[in-house]
Amino acid sequence: MAPTPAKTSPKVTSAPVPMRFVGPMKISSQKSLDNAWQDKVSVPLATYEIPLWHSVGRGARLSTLCDEGIKTTLVDERMTRSILLEAKDASQVLNAWRSIEMRQDEMQLIVSETSRFAKLIDMNMQIVANLLYLRLEFKTGDASGHNMVTKAADRLMQWVLDEYPTLSYSSISGNYCSDKKATAVNGILGRGKYVVAELSVPRDLCERKLLTTPEKIVDLNIKKNLLGTLMAGGLRSANAHFANMLLGFYLATGQDAANIIEGSQGMVHAEVREGDLYFSCTLPNIIVGTIGNGKGLDFVTQNLARLGCSEEAESGANARRLAQICAATVLCGELSLLAAQTNQGELMQAHLTLER
Known part of the structure; x- marks a missing residue:
């Protein structure tokens, strides 16, 4: 009788995803649960979608030219x-x-x-x-x-x-949490960190760096993000591609990537203010942490340290900083994409050029 083969654990391997630091972007955190802070931060994004680096990078460069940069306010957690x-x-x-x-x-x-x-x-x-x-x-x-x-x-x-x-x-779980699902309860009550990111862009910068106007971005946001999402039956959501930036950021910082499902619920609001552009992204469900599962990987540890999210601080301060950096990253990519889509052919040409 042949001996029974010894049982072995399945081998754990890695699935490498291209990662690049983008920025820096200028962030001005408004005082909420922590003291206000201002910093210029380059962010890691792990993605197969190479144009995303360039798109977020364009928004990041723009933020450094604006007086206050991207203002972030942590509303709740x-x-x-x-x-x-x-x-x-x-x-x-x-x-x-x-x-x-x-x-x-x-x-x-x-x-x-x-x-x-x-x-x-x-x-x-x-x-x-x-x-x-x-x-x-x-x-x-x-x-x-x-x-x-x-x-x-x-x-x-x-x-x-x-x-x-x-x-x-x-x-133990009745789905009213609601974990990794796009639901009204998460959009209303929040799950994770609730962050608002805002950027005021002077008209001349909008025209020179984004190749569009404040009026065109406001108009497209209404017709695409608001009405388009309504026609599609979107749930507590009005944005172009929050999930793209969230996934890249989550993978690079050791987060549970499935939480982009509720994380991608969020709203873009844009106005023309005295000729300039006011642009904001509201994200009620940013689920990030700086300790716990996934944070012991070498590249994650290094990325969190580079983001300034490994400091000795009161409990929760590092995760709150990380969530605000995440929201600012989403704003950079969202603004850049909407600007591109105000110009016929620009989006497709960018993908053809960069992906080749």
Whole structure:
């Protein structure tokens, strides 16, 4: 009888993606949870789409010529996990929820036993028939927080089941989180870092560097990003290609790339102000971290350090800086593409030239 072959673990290999630093771009962070800061930053983008480097680069160069550069404001931060519980009927579910929502301080004590960084900051719920969808929202320090919030939610769920015997387990995740899905709840409540990036471009720079006018960009944003997305049935989204910049940035900085699904939900707003262009990108779902899975790879460690996101600072400050740099990167690529699309043939010619 032949011996049984020894079991071996599948070999782990790498899938190299071309990466290049683009910039620098000028960023002026507005005071929110951290002190205001201003910096010129070159950003790494890992992508097979070579023209993306040049497009983001054009927006980055433009930002250095504008007085304040790209202003970034971190509006909010939270990572979510929704547990799914059930009871005999809706009345039992509602009675349990009314009690649970009054006990958040007790629940935080349980959360603190799972991680010194996790903090329960809010809860939202939906009742469907006899089902309770409980969306738990946490701060997670410098981690993006996927595993941290799941661990905390798992402990909280057991506490709820012990305290409320009318409820029973259905799932550790009820999709009301909502992880890696484009949903209205994420667009409204946010998941990850909620960042607004803004740039004021003088008319002459718009004409000389972007080869277009403020009026043309505003007009195209209305007709393409707003009306076009509406006609397509877009969900809490009005942008040209947020996902391109997010994916390149996420891969280069060790993030969970699947989170570009909710990350790509966001809005572009543009106005003509006294003849100049005001251009902004609002991203309510930037999910990034500077510690945790993927951050131990050598190239990721080096990239985060070069971005200034490996400093000794209060918990969460590095991740907040990274999210704002990410939002500024999205703005650079978004503005450059919209400018190109105001001129017939420019986009295709750029791809043909650069990809050859």
